[in-house]
Amino acid sequence: MNGPDRSEAYDGHDEEDGHGHGDRDAGPDAGRDPAGQPRIPLPRASVEDGDVPLPAPTDPGEVLAPPSRPVFEHAVLKSLLGAWALAACSAEEATAVEEHLGACGGCADEARRLREAVGLLQRPDSLDLDPNLRTRVLQTCLERRPPRIPVPDWAAAYDAETARLDALLQDFGDAEWHAPVRLRWFRSDESTSRRTTVAGVIAHLLSVDGMVAVALGLDDPLGEVPARRPTPSARTEAYWRASHFPPTRAVRGPWREQSHSLVRTVSFTGGGAGRMPISFGEFELPLHDAMLDRAFECWVHAEDIADAVDYPYDPPSPRHLHRMIDLAARMLPTALAHRRRTGLAAPAPHRHLVAAGEPGRSLRLEIEGSGGGEWLIPLDSPAAKGSAEHEVAHVALDGVEFCRLAAGHVPPQEAAAGQVGDRQAIRDVLFAAASLSRM
Numbered sequence: 512m513n514g515p516d517r518s519e520a521y522d523g524h525d526e527e528d529g530h531g532h533g534d535r536d537a538g539p540d541a542g543r544d545p546a547g548q549p550r551i552p553l554p555r556a557s558v559e560d561g562d563v564p565l566p567a568p569t570d571p572g573e574v575l576a577p578p579s580r581p582v583f584e585h586a587v588l589k590s591l592l593g594a595w596a597l598a599a600c601s602a603e604e605a606t607a608v609e610e611h612l613g614a615c616g617g618c619a620d621e622a623r624r625l626r627e628a629v630g631l632l633q634r635p636d637s638l639d640l641d642p643n644l645r646t647r648v649l650q651t652c653l654e655r656r657p658p659r660i661p662v663p664d665w666a667a668a669y670d671a672e673t674a675r676l677d678a679l680l681q682d683f684g685d686a687e688w689h690a691p692v693r694l695r696w697f698r699s700d701e702s703t704s705r706r707t708t709v710a711g712v713i714a715h716l717l718s719v720d721g722m723v724a725v726a727l728g729l730d731d732p733l734g735e736v737p738a739r740r741p742t743p744s745a746r747t748e749a750y751w752r753a754s755h756f757p758p759t760r761a762v763r764g765p766w767r768e769q770s771h772s773l774v775r776t777v778s779f780t781g782g783g784a785g786r787m788p789i790s791f792g793e794f795e796l797p798l799h800d801a802m803l804d805r806a807f808e809c810w811v812h813a814e815d816i817a818d819a820v821d822y823p824y825d826p827p828s829p830r831h832l833h834r835m836i837d838l839a840a841r842m843l844p845t846a847l848a849h850r851r852r853t854g855l856a857a858p859a860p861h862r863h864l865v866a867a868g869e870p871g872r873s874l875r876l877e878i879e880g881s882g883g884g885e886w887l888i889p890l891d892s893p894a895a896k897g898s899a900e901h902e903v904a905h906v907a908l909d910g911v912e913f914c915r916l917a918a919g920h921v922p923p924q925e926a927a928a929g930q931v932g933d934r935q936a937i938r939d940v941l942f943a944a945a946s947l948s949r950m
Contacts, residue, residue: 583607589618596625646671646828665785665799666777668806668831673770676813679824680763683709688760692819694812696919697945700855705950709819710758711751712812715950717766718750719743719791719808723801724769726789727776732765742792744950777802800838807835811918826911832882836910839917839947840876840886844893847943855946856939859891870898874932874940877907890936904932906940916941919948 581603583591588611594600595608612619662670688710695704707715721732722743733746736753751758777784777798785799796804810827817824826832850856865871872890877883887897907929908916915921923941930937 581607583611585611585615585618588615589621592618592622592625596622596629645674646830660778662774662778663785663799665834666774666802668827668834669770669802669809670774671831672806672809672813672827673767673774676809676816677763677767677770679813679817679822680709680713683760683820685760687820689757690819692815694815694950696948696950697922700942702919702922707751708757709816710760710762712816713762713766714750714754714758715747716809716812717762717769718746720766720769720773720805722746722791723789723798723805724773726787726798727773727780729769729772729776732769740792741790745792747950773802800841803834803838806831807838807914807918810835811914811920826881826914829881832910832914833884836878836882836884836913837886839913839944840878840888842947843876843888843940843943844890844895846946847888847890847939848893850939850943850946856942857935864891865895867892867894868896870901871895872901872903872936873897873899874904874906874936875899875902876940877905878910878913879907880910882910888940890939902932904930904934904936904940906930906937913944917944917947919945921945 583604588608591600591604591608595605600608608622612622689708691706692709692712693704693706694712694715695702697703717732722741725731733750733753736749780787785797787798788795789798789801791801806827814824827835847856851858859872871892873887874890876886876888878885887899887902889895889897890903908926912921912927916923916926923938923945926941928937928941
């Protein structure tokens with residue numbers, strides 16, 4: 512029988528499989544198409560591909576069209592403004608929102624407000640409230656609805672400073688209440704100190720504020736505990752000795768309740784009660800000055816406590832700070848006369864002695880900064896009158912620096928003061944200011 516030519520069948524099989532002897536004998540042009548270009552066979556479709564032929568490779572010169580971006584509706588874009596302000600959008604969402612803001616004024620205004628709000632949330636400053644915030648809030652409230660029984664102006668500083676200190680204490684744990692604190696003051700011509708704890712400082716404030724409380728007819732926090740002398744330091748030592756254990760956080764409640772009672776009581780007594788004398792043992796002050804004195808000491812010891820726990824603490828408001836400085840300036844002539852009597856200050860020149868109420872040698876005390884002002888301090892007699900015509904010296908100090916000098920926290924030799932005039936008078940006044948301090 513005549514069949515197909517075996518050589519043709521064989522050659523056809525080799526060309527298809529690539530395993531025949533025809534490939535072995537292929538010449539240098541094997542694997543090329545008739546045009547002489549290399550022939551690269553396409554990969555076959557496999558089972559994993561579902562037997563679907565793979566797409567042809569892209570020509571390197573062909574430019575791919577960018578993928579289409581999603582289109583967001585106005586409502587969606589508006590809902591994304593909060594996330595955009597917080598930088599929480601994806602790149603596509605952020606691009607879409609920013610393009611939309613260029614065309615939509617309402618969303619642009621909303622986005623600006625949200626960005627400003629985010630800026631407030633991410634402030635690097637301290638999260639502590641502004642110390643003047645309480646005063647501003649109370650002022651606004653009282654302007655809208657005046658109180659039936661207002662707190663006298665001379666008691667407002669004490670009210671504010673006790674509230675600020677109480678806010679500092681409210682989050683203290685046991686470790687903070689027992690943190691060591693060193694109370695410092697100036698005695699004679701040298702600095703002295705006494706070591707206690709945060710709780711011990713509050714016990715000290717409770718004991719000394721109690722002298723005002725007793726004068727107003729309130730309970731004495733010392734109860735039946737005897738004090739050798741009715742002085743602030745003697746009462747404090749007596750309170751500390753009477754405690755079976757060192758004072759703890761339990762002292763905060765009685766101190767705060769007493770401060771509230773003092774403010775309520777002086778508010779009910781009326782304006783005339785401000786002249787009532789309050790004895791502090793070695794000296795007396797009218798009630799309105801005694802409340803300023805207690806406000807000043809509350810602030811000073813609050814700073815002592817804040818330093819002990821490494822926490823920032825701001826000075827009082829300018830209005831209250833000015834009143835405290837004014838009290839210290841008014842007490843300087845008496846303090847200077849006391850130092851002269853004890854031989855700690857140079858005697859006044861005999862030729863300059865003046866009668867009560869008459870002008871005499873004076874020192875101009877200029878207090879700079881918040882709460883500052885100028886005071887003419889009579890040098891030769893507490894009863895003399897300060898006079899610009901008889902000014903012999905001029906001292907300038909920062910307000911907070913002067914208060915720390917008066918609190919005994921800055922030695923008079925180190926007070927950063929600008930000085931002009933009589934050096935002896937300047938020295939005597941700076942040392943008299945430091946002598947106002949006590950425990």
